[in-house]
Amino acid sequence: MRPSKRAADEMRAVSFERNVARYAEGSCLIKFGETHVLCTASLEDKPPMWLRGQGRGWVTAEYAMLPRATQTRTRREVTSGKQSGRTQEIQRLIGRSLRAVVDLQMLGERQITLDCDVLQADGGTRTASITGAWVALHDCLKWMRSRSIIRDMPLKDHVAAISCGIANGEAVIDLDYVEDSAAQTDANFVLTGKGNIVEVQATAEGAPFDEQQLQQMMALAKQGIGKLVDMQKQTVA
Amino acid sequence: MRPSKRAADEMRAVSFERNVARYAEGSCLIKFGETHVLCTASLEDKPPMWLRGQGRGWVTAEYAMLPRATQTRTRREVTSGKQSGRTQEIQRLIGRSLRAVVDLQMLGERQITLDCDVLQADGGTRTASITGAWVALHDCLKWMRSRSIIRDMPLKDHVAAISCGIANGEAVIDLDYVEDSAAQTDANFVLTGKGNIVEVQATAEGAPFDEQQLQQMMALAKQGIGKLVDMQKQTVA
């Protein structure tokens, strides 16, 4: 039995709320149970320095947690003067995931920054960030098209993400903080709307796992991400 | 006529929402019109290093803005490795303001950190922060008393704050971003529930102002803060 009484393949209640940030070109407050992430998309009319003059754009992401998103207060990263390795890993993952479904040529010499700020954290913040950031990005691109900044939507597909794990020897989906802390294996899957793989990261926290367990987690992820993509579709419909 | 069509002594719509952060000992989402600040109070069971062994506690504050709280995206402070002078001024002001109404002896050897994170910014973020942080602090202290960590409430009075300015030669209250940008004088008042002064900061942005104008702004502030204190009372009732 999972700590949350959920079935092995049962995700937490998921909700998307669009247009939550008055000034952003696109925004989405996504909730995976008690994990709440505010995703905003900000358009800048020039690409990063290293990409100037190549006719292509860029999509990047930044990730942070409010100090009291967590059970006990976490020190702000600015106080230590730099982002932790964990923060950098996560924001690099979010950026890569979104870029996988954007046609950077069609975007033109512009940059979109996806800020994923965790208001409340109960496990799965990076997968919620990717899933919510897609909506913010979509709305930003729509905003751009409505102003004729771009002619067509440079969005090739949906992208969404979910965590899986091996807990008590069984593959489970969408772990909350308590379950995640005790799991033997921690995995994150990022898939497209068509079900292709953008990123797989699976890590043994305790004992190494076997290939069959990886496949079980992959199966759960496919199913769960399918549902998330359906919800994205309804949200932006 | 003010850009917002408000009368000179008319504040924006103000609202307080308590218990918005699941894990914090006290929290309040305060809104002054389109300015939204999430205030949380976090209890730590020891005071800062420099105060150890003196039988007293401490109340401190940290302030930050989400990157897309603003009209155009603002760089995260962690990227430049340090807090700006503006951020430090504001968080020092919030901390001083709250400490003015707390009996640090009664608090005992503990520290409460008030995190004021601006989700959306339309002028007056520091005064909204102080006003909302008082509610978060109140609820944190009540939480402590309900668990017998403290016997009595170490809160001596209310504290709330409002901005005033001289715009088009006239004293006005609670300026939004547009009005603030054009104002000749920018002032912040922090008063207690009894109407005493905790802090006055008045700055000529353009031409210097005179004593009479300072008194006009003070009168507006007294009236406005009176209303804010009434709302605090209703909120925590």
Add this chain to the structure above:
Amino acid sequence: MRPSKRAADEMRAVSFERNVARYAEGSCLIKFGETHVLCTASLEDKPPMWLRGQGRGWVTAEYAMLPRATQTRTRREVTSGKQSGRTQEIQRLIGRSLRAVVDLQMLGERQITLDCDVLQADGGTRTASITGAWVALHDCLKWMRSRSIIRDMPLKDHVAAISCGIANGEAVIDLDYVEDSAAQTDANFVLTGKGNIVEVQATAEGAPFDEQQLQQMMALAKQGIGKLVDMQKQTVA
């Protein structure tokens, strides 16, 4: 009775010494009793990056204390890699105060940096800095005019500053370190030669104060700053 035996409205002995820094375009060693600040004005022939091409100039300030300006040695800020919040507040205040009396259009696309380095600190370093920096700035502008870099003096008025406080329930002027440490309220006033207000900052260190006390401090400040402005006039005559 004040610790220094001075009357409530009696400032410490104040002196100005011009041309103390051989290489600076303007300089002044100002003393408020045992508080000694070396102020220099440095001209740069282009404005800061963000102001380029707008036909206006800029006046800015930096503030620091020698490590042994104080009773016990203070760590250099460079050792911790950044300026403290206090330092930033003070230098922003000095910059704002001086800009309030300069016509930045007349200055043209140039920048003047006022460095206020505290050689010895006995309270009131920020007010001494502002008062002395005005002389350094004046002499820098005169130097510029004498070399036909500018045609007319872009200095609209004098500006000077003094601290006041409530000590033992009574409003007093120009507090030294001992008195300041024990005062209930700490205030700084920056006024122009004409007696208008550039900046008022009043903070309750202990109990909140009332409006009448603010007015008493304001009255003391007006009188004191009047004397400081007279001394500035004699100094640059």
Add this chain to the structure above:
Amino acid sequence: MRPSKRAADEMRAVSFERNVARYAEGSCLIKFGETHVLCTASLEDKPPMWLRGQGRGWVTAEYAMLPRATQTRTRREVTSGKQSGRTQEIQRLIGRSLRAVVDLQMLGERQITLDCDVLQADGGTRTASITGAWVALHDCLKWMRSRSIIRDMPLKDHVAAISCGIANGEAVIDLDYVEDSAAQTDANFVLTGKGNIVEVQATAEGAPFDEQQLQQMMALAKQGIGKLVDMQKQTVA
């Protein structure tokens, strides 16, 4: 045809050289073709601060590249004052991989740091680092046992790593820099001597990939890591 003319399942020439660092408790210079990494193991007789008093030890890793390990000179990270996100990701991966095969209880309250310094870089530096660090770690533990610091070897298994990718639509193993730059998918596998999974990271650089391709890469990795583990056995025999 691969740029290196190798078959799809053919790794580069791999060599291990032990005892290359005179002062380290264990060391190994590992070469995967033109990728050369110097791995050292350093014993410290206390665990990191956050683990004190828990009766367990810790294994951690640091990773860096010499400035001219690369085709064009890379700026030292110390010049920008912090490690890049990439460096932090890699050293966290190396540490996790080695900890997966160490009994931290048996290690006792000590820390072993594995430094992986890339002398020459031609792709696959992180997988070479993990594979070589195992030898340095083994030799460090043997050194400890020979001095009776520990009674038994706390090493539960081998661990080794290899990169795979999808290049020209085909799964290939152990990509060099040229092949890696052009590959559609980049994956790293960390497996134990028994063939279990410690970590899988697979990222679509261009088009997303499918589950079958993931399995093809996994099959290549299993075979390749089997050979690396055999070489580790011969090296420490």
Add this chain to the structure above:
Amino acid sequence: MRPSKRAADEMRAVSFERNVARYAEGSCLIKFGETHVLCTASLEDKPPMWLRGQGRGWVTAEYAMLPRATQTRTRREVTSGKQSGRTQEIQRLIGRSLRAVVDLQMLGERQITLDCDVLQADGGTRTASITGAWVALHDCLKWMRSRSIIRDMPLKDHVAAISCGIANGEAVIDLDYVEDSAAQTDANFVLTGKGNIVEVQATAEGAPFDEQQLQQMMALAKQGIGKLVDMQKQTVA
């Protein structure tokens, strides 16, 4: 002919002023012509962390220049977040030079910090710093003895320093900024009162120099430092 019209073996006018910093345990304002350095000695009643419990004390130094000590304004080091290599070299040299004449055992578990702050810079700031710091250190130790913190003076000898150079092919002493900028060779000598060598640093700025030139500079330095030591004796007499 030297730019300053001085003879090859002629130093600039040198003066020492004691007790210039009200709060420091020892202080000296030293002038070598237009080079002015304020040296203070600060006593701390414990040694640096790494020396605790060894029964010995420590003498260290810090060096800085006011921003407008120089012909054109120099950026404060705190703005870039760290001391330059030049600053670190100089303060390490000052510390080593003073430690060479102090009996650290007799000093006991204490630390004396010598702050050398350059108020005005016209070449030779490091040699003026060493020479003036000796006086500040002497007075600090005397202060300690007068309060019975130490029984005997732990000062074994005088120490003073002077720069020499090869300018227009000729060895010259005590170069000012103009001469130093054009010199082929730049050398600094630190000698004790008995004429022994504490430090020699000689650097070819342009063409390498020969041993004979080194000896000529050494001869000049011996003579000059002899005079400086005589002045130190008169100053502290």
Add this chain to the structure above:
Amino acid sequence: MRPSKRAADEMRAVSFERNVARYAEGSCLIKFGETHVLCTASLEDKPPMWLRGQGRGWVTAEYAMLPRATQTRTRREVTSGKQSGRTQEIQRLIGRSLRAVVDLQMLGERQITLDCDVLQADGGTRTASITGAWVALHDCLKWMRSRSIIRDMPLKDHVAAISCGIANGEAVIDLDYVEDSAAQTDANFVLTGKGNIVEVQATAEGAPFDEQQLQQMMALAKQGIGKLVDMQKQTVA
């Protein structure tokens, strides 16, 4: 008797290995006994920013030690966010030494960076770095000439360096770590192929030394550097 049983004028076994870094324009692995330094020369086709447009080039150096080059592990400098004073002193010395024998005019608007990375440290790392860097620089310049980037070799002479010291009252050459730690005086000499002086640094670690001892060390250094220059000649022949 020296700890290493060597005669007072006997250097350790010295070896040079060229072309050790596949991608660098020039490289040399130099060994002074157990001190091993990897020196690479990297060509950049523009000079540093401050030298642009002056028709001259620049030669600079960076120095670092691998964490386990030393007897006990040394923290990486990047972890503390900045280079130590020692590192900066050393790399400034290496850069100055090499520039002394390069015609920067002939080099043209380019920069060569000499990276000296200490793989193993047993005293004398800075002198080994200078001596080995000369070979790397020579090979880089030859590489440039062979590609007609320059017409003639801008190398005016050899440069090499050796340490000397006073140990047990006697002048000795090329101290290893053990001898260096106990020596009373530590000196480094940098001479050209013609025997002229580029840099002399002599420091009393304990008791000050006299002029005769300086001359004895200089004599040893001349002889030793003569041998090093001969070896450089054979290496690049």
